[in-house]
Amino acid sequence: MPxxxxxxxxxxxxxxxxxxxxxxxxxxxxxxxxxxxxxxxxGAFLHRDEDDALAQARAADQRRAAxxxxxxLDGVPIGIKDVVAVKGQPLTCASKILKKxxxxxxxxxxxxxxxxxxxxxxxxxxxxxxMGSSTENSAYQTTSNPWDLSRIPGGSSGGSAAxxxxxxxxxxxxxxxxxxxxxxxxxxxxxxLKPTYGVVSRYGLVAFASSLDQIGPMTRTTEDAALLLQxxxxxxxxxxxxxxQPVPDYTAALAAPPKPWTIGVPRDFFGAGLDAxxxxxxxxxxxxxxxRGCKIVDITLPHADLGLPVYYIIATAEASSNLARYxxxxxxxxxxxxxxxxxxxxxxxxxxxxxxxxxxxILGTYVLSSGYYDAYYLRAQKVRTLIxxxxxxxxQQVDAILTPTAPxxxxxxxxxxDDPLAMYLSDIYTISVNLAGLPGLSLPCGFTKxxxxxxxxxxxxPFAEADLLALGHLFETxxxxxxxxxxx
Amino acid sequence: MLAxxxxxxxxxxDYVANLARLDLTAEEKVRFAAQLGDILAxxxxxxxxxxxxxxxxxxxxxxxxVLDDDVEQPGFSPAEALLNAPxxxxxxxxxxxxVDDA
Numbered sequence: 001m002p003x004x005x006x007x008x009x010x011x012x013x014x015x016x017x018x019x020x021x022x023x024x025x026x027x028x029x030x031x032x033x034x035x036x037x038x039x040x041x042x043g044a045f046l047h048r049d050e051d052d053a054l055a056q057a058r059a060a061d062q063r064r065a066a067x068x069x070x071x072x073l074d075g076v077p078i079g080i081k082d083v084v085a086v087k088g089q090p091l092t093c094a095s096k097i098l099k100k101x102x103x104x105x106x107x108x109x110x111x112x113x114x115x116x117x118x119x120x121x122x123x124x125x126x127x128x129x130x131m132g133s134s135t136e137n138s139a140y141q142t143t144s145n146p147w148d149l150s151r152i153p154g155g156s157s158g159g160s161a162a163x164x165x166x167x168x169x170x171x172x173x174x175x176x177x178x179x180x181x182x183x184x185x186x187x188x189x190x191x192x193l194k195p196t197y198g199v200v201s202r203y204g205l206v207a208f209a210s211s212l213d214q215i216g217p218m219t220r221t222t223e224d225a226a227l228l229l230q231x232x233x234x235x236x237x238x239x240x241x242x243x244x245q246p247v248p249d250y251t252a253a254l255a256a257p258p259k260p261w262t263i264g265v266p267r268d269f270f271g272a273g274l275d276a277x278x279x280x281x282x283x284x285x286x287x288x289x290x291x292r293g294c295k296i297v298d299i300t301l302p303h304a305d306l307g308l309p310v311y312y313i314i315a316t317a318e319a320s321s322n323l324a325r326y327x328x329x330x331x332x333x334x335x336x337x338x339x340x341x342x343x344x345x346x347x348x349x350x351x352x353x354x355x356x357x358x359x360x361x362i363l364g365t366y367v368l369s370s371g372y373y374d375a376y377y378l379r380a381q382k383v384r385t386l387i388x389x390x391x392x393x394x395x396q397q398v399d400a401i402l403t404p405t406a407p408x409x410x411x412x413x414x415x416x417x418d419d420p421l422a423m424y425l426s427d428i429y430t431i432s433v434n435l436a437g438l439p440g441l442s443l444p445c446g447f448t449k450x451x452x453x454x455x456x457x458x459x460x461x462p463f464a465e466a467d468l469l470a471l472g473h474l475f476e477t478x479x480x481x482x483x484x485x486x487x488x
Numbered sequence: 489m490l491a492x493x494x495x496x497x498x499x500x501x502d503y504v505a506n507l508a509r510l511d512l513t514a515e516e517k518v519r520f521a522a523q524l525g526d527i528l529a530x531x532x533x534x535x536x537x538x539x540x541x542x543x544x545x546x547x548x549x550x551x552x553x554v555l556d557d558d559v560e561q562p563g564f565s566p567a568e569a570l571l572n573a574p575x576x577x578x579x580x581x582x583x584x585x586x587v588d589d590a
Contacts, residue, residue: 104568197548211547240554241547309531320508327509329581334574341584342509350511358510359520363527365508366499379534381544386537388545420523421530437548462549 005030006167007485010224013170014072017064024064024075028057028119031077035122035168038488043143044153044163046082047090047123053077056119063117072227074117079163079172082123083130084215085204086110089120093206094138095128097352100332107204108239109173109215112232121169125159128354129323130180130208132156133426136417137356144413145188146486147452151410154184154426160218161188165486171219171228175205177212178311179406179430182442185218186405186455189444189484191472192218193225194430196462197437198243200229201236209318210241212311212434221482222443222473226250229465245463253466254473261471263289264299264398271305273425275408281446281454282404288475289402297398301390306383307432308424313367313380314435320364326352359420388436395461400471403429405442405455433459441468444481453481499524 005013005027016022032050039045060075069075080086083093085103087110092098106114113120127137135143135158143158145151146166153162157174161184164172174181176194185192193216200215207213217228227250234247265286270279290296328334328348335347353361367376394401406426416423433440438459445456456475460468476482501521505512512520566579575582 101572104564104571198551237556241549241551243549243551303537306533306537309534312527313531313534324509328574329583330573332572332574338584341586344584345509346511349509353510355516358512358516359523361508361510362499362501362504362512362520363524366504366524369504369507376531376534378544379537379539381546382539382542383534383537385542385545386539388548421526435548 006034008170009220010073010076010170010227011221013076017075024057024060024119025054027075028053028077028121031121031167031169034166038166038168041144041149041488042146042162042166042168043141044124044159044166044168045122046092046094046125046140046159049089049122053119053121060117060119070115070117073113073231075119077119077121077169078113078228079121079124079160079169080110081126081157081160081172081174083126083175083206084109084173085206086120090123091206092123092140093129094126094140095352095354095357096139097326097333097349098331105204108201108236109232110204116231118231124157124163124172127156127158128357129206129319130156130175130177131319131356131360133179133183133423134411134416135159135184136413137354139354142413145410146488147189148410148450150412151452152187152413154187154406154410156180156184157218158184161185161190161192164188164190164218164220166488167485171217171224173215174218175213175215176434177208177315178434179427181216181218182430182440182455182457183406183427185442187410187453189453189481189486190218190220191222191225191444191482192216192442193229193465193469194433194440195229195233195465196439197434198241199233199245199463199465201239201242203236203238207322209315210322211318212315222441222469222476223251223254225441226254226469248466250466250469253470256470258292258470258474260293260295261289261400262295262297262398264297264394264401266299266301266304266401266403269301269304270404271407271428273407273428274404277448278404278406278408278454282402282456285445285456285475286402288478292474299394299398299401301394301432303383303386303390304432307387307435308428310380310383310387310435311431312363312424313376314384316360316364317368317377318364320361320368323357323361356420384435387432391432391436391438391459399460400464400468401459403457403459405429405457409448409452409454429457438462439465439468441472443472443476445475445479446481447484499528
């Protein structure tokens with residue numbers, strides 16, 4: 001049986017489109033129909049506008065017929081996490097407080113995807129305001145892991161990861177504040193890249209923790225991650241934290257001959273919570289790189305185990321400030337109980353936010369409050385400096401750092417939802433990367449005995465996305481993990 | 489696995505909820521106070537670190553004084569700006585009365 005369109009990569013679809021073996025309308029319809037078939041099981045999308053996607057696809061076909069095609073993404077559907085603004089489409093952040101919100105403008109990444117001809121496909125489920133690691137904090141629905149429907153897809157970009165793993169989109173946008181691209185990518189058996197802070201514009205990304213948030217690609221292969229990142233990376237004057245750094249040719253980096261990489265392995269940071277099967281997969285990935293001529297070096301990141309407390313102070317502090325804007329005045333939800341201005345704030349926010357968002361607003365407000373600021377927030381910022389220094393020291397010695405992406409494979413729905421701290425621990429390996437502003441790539445590196453995907457994380461120096469993709473590509477092309485598909 | 493046995497710092501949940509402009513139910517107050525106690529106890533790990541002389545880090549790549557050229561840019565029309573307003577009148581966001589008549 002020929003491979004169905006919905007299980008192909010961006011690169012494969014691009015070749016079909018270029019050879020006129022398929023139209024964008026056919027390709028887009030394949031994903032629309034796959035979604036219709038599997039959404040009752042997976043629940044990845046909060047919103048799908050099939051007519052709008054097919055209209056974008058026909059426009060791509062017309063461009064191609066007129067010889068005005070825009071490159072490898074032209075006519076390829078890309079799923080969008082419900083935290084990135086697409087003009088005229090709903091944007092809820094999976095929160096009740098934005099239930100009726102319609103984006104009045106396009107995010108910069110969306111403008112750039114449109115310029116590349118991509119078909120913007122749907123709104124993908126997530127943890128409310130990207131706060132969570134299982135997508136169970138969505139106010140609207142749970143999303144299932146396509147590899148085992150009783151398990152969570154990870155989070156917060158769980159809808160994006162599940163949609164790609166289920167063949168409902170060849171690729172998707174995610175956002176990553178402490179692991180929200182890499183952890184769900186790992187748990188769903190796909191590739192996820194968190195770029196260096198400042199490489200991708202945050203204009204039009206709803207803010208959670210502004211000093212940590214980045215948008216990035218979630219794809220089936222490192223090649224697709226390169227193609228997608230290429231389309232939207234680069235300086236944007238509308239985001240003052242976006243950096244004026246030249247954008248390299250990521251795809252060309254994949255084709256370059258492998259370098260004699262030195263890879264650092266911080267084994268003392270792997271810790272007691274690391275599942276034995278995940279550990280075994282990571283060890284065999286290390287052996288693979290050794291067999292390809294890479295030098296493996298043991299390193300230490302002495303402050304890495306403090307990443308979690310530092311993160312939950314800094315991220316909640318920033319979130320408590322960013323989420324102050326949802327006050328009943330401008331953003332759709334105002335409590336019907338409103339009698340005066342003050343109680344409009346208190347009631348609109350109480351009705352609109354879910355439990356995890358409330359918990360983090362309270363925590364963030366507390367660590368910033370008078371008398372606690374120095375003890376928590378300021379101290380966390382200082383330890384953040386030490387965490388960054390650990391990485392700087394390590395990168396004197398090594399080109400990349402290899403860790404598991406998550407300590408376990410996908411866990412059962414409900415397993416950690418009553419224990420915020422246990423849930424926070426599933427981001428233990430990814431969080432310090434955001435604190436230090438570094439790029440991190442997760443790619444499939446094995447399966448457990450019960451057929452759940454395992455992911456490996458590669459961390460690089462600032463702006464080393466091309467190196468990480470090349471190093472990931474080396475592993476990927478020697479294994480078949482990325483080409484396995486969940487049976488649904 | 490975590491240091492749950494440590495004495496839990498107490499959080500004045502009413503005070504913090506007021507600062508956050510967030511109404512909490514009685515049940516939420518009890519639950520959040522306990523959970524935040526756990527989380528704050530976990531944060532105590534940070535006290536073991538010597539941070540004397542360490543500069544705080546607010547940002548991965550600090551960039552300062554990012555200035556735009558003073559050129560007119562297209563912006564929202566009033567209708568676009570008010571697209572998501574819960575209440576509006578005369579091209580403005582409408583809010584409950586802030587100042588007393590008396």
